[in-house]
Amino acid sequence: MNEVNIHGGVKWQSPSNIAIVKYWGKSPKAPQIPQNPSVSLTLKNCRTEMAVFYEESDRFGLRFYFDGKENPEFQTKIADFLKSQMSRFPFLNQMDLQINTNNTFPHSSGIASSASSMSALVLCLLDIETSLRGAEESTIDLSEASRLARLASGSACRSLFPKAALWGATEVFNGSSDEYAVSLENDIAPVFKTYHDSILIVSDAKKAVSSRMGHALMDTNPYADTRYAVARQNVADLLTVLRNGDLEQFIHITESEALQLHALMMCSNPSVMLLKPNTLRIINTLYEFRRETDIPVCFTLDAGPNVHLLYPDQHAEMVERFIMDELEPYCHEGQWIADQVGDGPSKC
Numbered sequence: 001m002n003e004v005n006i007h008g009g010v011k012w013q014s015p016s017n018i019a020i021v022k023y024w025g026k027s028p029k030a031p032q033i034p035q036n037p038s039v040s041l042t043l044k045n046c047r048t049e050m051a052v053f054y055e056e057s058d059r060f061g062l063r064f065y066f067d068g069k070e071n072p073e074f075q076t077k078i079a080d081f082l083k084s085q086m087s088r089f090p091f092l093n094q095m096d097l098q099i100n101t102n103n104t105f106p107h108s109s110g111i112a113s114s115a116s117s118m119s120a121l122v123l124c125l126l127d128i129e130t131s132l133r134g135a136e137e138s139t140i141d142l143s144e145a146s147r148l149a150r151l152a153s154g155s156a157c158r159s160l161f162p163k164a165a166l167w168g169a170t171e172v173f174n175g176s177s178d179e180y181a182v183s184l185e186n187d188i189a190p191v192f193k194t195y196h197d198s199i200l201i202v203s204d205a206k207k208a209v210s211s212r213m214g215h216a217l218m219d220t221n222p223y224a225d226t227r228y229a230v231a232r233q234n235v236a237d238l239l240t241v242l243r244n245g246d247l248e249q250f251i252h253i254t255e256s257e258a259l260q261l262h263a264l265m266m267c268s269n270p271s272v273m274l275l276k277p278n279t280l281r282i283i284n285t286l287y288e289f290r291r292e293t294d295i296p297v298c299f300t301l302d303a304g305p306n307v308h309l310l311y312p313d314q315h316a317e318m319v320e321r322f323i324m325d326e327l328e329p330y331c332h333e334g335q336w337i338a339d340q341v342g343d344g345p346s347k348c
C-alpha cells in the first residue's frame, strides 16, 4: 500500500488590541498568569496575516518568512513556542512547517506585533489540528485558542474576540479566567462598538524595554500591591461603564490607567522612562481640545511613547481634523494610523 503524505496549508488573519485597563505584572503562580485582570478593545486595521504550510516529515522543521524574507529573530521566538507545545500538538513532532507572515501596519510604527502574530499562529495550529482529524468544517474553540495565545504572549489572548475582551479572573464577571480571555461583545454599549483608535506615532524605534522585562520589574516595585488592587477596582468600574455608556467615566479610567502604567515604570528599579517630549505635548494639546470642544476623546498609552486617541465614530471628522491640524507636527514624519474597533480574527 502506498503511504499517504500528509500536507496542506491554512491561513488566518488576527488583529492587535489596545488595553484600557493594563496587564502589567505576572503572577508567580503559573506561566503567564496576570496579577490583575485587564480589558481591551480589539482593533481592526492593525493585523497580522499568517499562512502556515505543513508537510509530514520525520522530525520537526520550521522555515519562517516575514514580509517574504527570512527573519531569524522571529523564527526563534516562534520555534521556541512551537517546541513548548509539542505535547499539546503531537503532530508537530513530525511536521515541516513553512510560515509566511506579514503585518498590515508598518514595522517602523513602533507597534508591537506579538498580540496579532501569536493569536494568528495559534489559530493556524488549531486549524491544522482540525484538518488532520478529518473534520470538514473548522470549528475553533476560542477559549482554547485564547489559552494557547496567552502562553505565547500574554496580551495576545485578548485578540481573539470581537469588539472587546476581558482577561483575568474577577468576581464581577461570571466565566472570567486567568487562563484565557472572554468576549465582552454582548456587554458593551453600542457607542463603544463605533470607537476609533488613532495611533499617533511619536517614535518608530523598537521598544526600549521588552514587555518581559517590564513585567519582571513589577516584582520589586514598591507600589505593586496597591497597583493590583487599583487595577481590580478599575476593571469592575470599567465593566459597568462599558455597559452603561458613561463616556466621562470611561475617559477617567482610560487615562488614569495609561498614566499609571508609565508611573509604575518610572518608579521601578531600574527606572524606565518611555515617554518622549512629544508624547506630553500631544496629551496637553488633547486636554485643551477636549476642554474647548467637549468632545469625548481620550488617550491611552502602551509600553512606549506612541499615543492612542480613542473616540466615538460620531466625532471622527472633528477629531481627525484636530489630529491633522494640531498633532501631526508632534508625530514622527507626521505618521499616524487610523484604526477602530474590529470583529476579531478570521480565516482567509
Ligand code: PMV
Binding pocket: 018, 019, 021, 022, 023, 024, 038, 114, 153, 154, 155, 156, 211, 212, 261, 302, 303
Ligand atoms: O502581552 P505582553 O507581555 O506584551 O504585555 C502587554 C503589556 C501592555 O501592552 C503594556 C499592557 C496590555 O495589557 O496590553
